[in-house]
Amino acid sequence: LKLGVLISGRGSNLQALIDACAAPDFPAEIALVLSNKADAFGLERAAAAGIATAVVSHRDYPGDKPAFEAAMDARLREAGVELVCLAGFMRLLSPWFVGRWQDALINIHPSLLPSFKGLDTHERALATGVRFHGCTVHHVRPAMDDGPIIAQAAVPVLPGDDAHRLADRVLEAEHKLYPHAVRLIAEGRARVDGDLVRIDGPVP
Numbered sequence: 001l002k003l004g005v006l007i008s009g010r011g012s013n014l015q016a017l018i019d020a021c022a023a024p025d026f027p028a029e030i031a032l033v034l035s036n037k038a039d040a041f042g043l044e045r046a047a048a049a050g051i052a053t054a055v056v057s058h059r060d061y062p063g064d065k066p067a068f069e070a071a072m073d074a075r076l077r078e079a080g081v082e083l084v085c086l087a088g089f090m091r092l093l094s095p096w097f098v099g100r101w102q103d104a105l106i107n108i109h110p111s112l113l114p115s116f117k118g119l120d121t122h123e124r125a126l127a128t129g130v131r132f133h134g135c136t137v138h139h140v141r142p143a144m145d146d147g148p149i150i151a152q153a154a155v156p157v158l159p160g161d162d163a164h165r166l167a168d169r170v171l172e173a174e175h176k177l178y179p180h181a182v183r184l185i186a187e188g189r190a191r192v193d194g195d196l197v198r199i200d201g202p203v204p
């Protein structure tokens, strides 16, 4: 399965996908890494792995989100992308773009959805006093951090945690979860059924 990975920054989840795809038995490969920021560190990670990169900057399309998204869409299609993976991509996508990639557009979010949609999830988890926190990979729908859940991983919230320690623990879980979710989709074992994803076969 050909992946397009959309980033805006650090790219540690991109790195986890690059590393997973390097395994001979992994059923996906990254065809393109696309960033909306020219200085995203993830672009260096992709280049170091010999993966094609592109920058489509929203700043080149002031006030014209349709043109920005059409440019991204064109790059992804030219590269033969079949599944778009958002990995720290910080622009909200329009219903048009989401519809163009219906059930072929996934995101990783640093909380156990539907709790803590949006930003600052670790601070909010600590402020709420939840004892478990985590991350979610889900299909993208027009509403932010909404859509059928493919996979989740939970981590404990420990006494003495601050947002940084908790974020590190969640991020470690993210780096395992994203390749796992991509594998389920690439193997045809995660099927969208209305608002849910049905999983076939064993899940570790």
Ligand code: GRF
Pocket: 009, 010, 011, 012, 013, 014, 087, 088, 089, 108, 109, 110, 171, 174
């Ligand atoms: C991750 O926490 C991801 O869940 C969220 O943005 C962060 C991106 O980090 N959507 P990185 O760029 O993958 O290191």
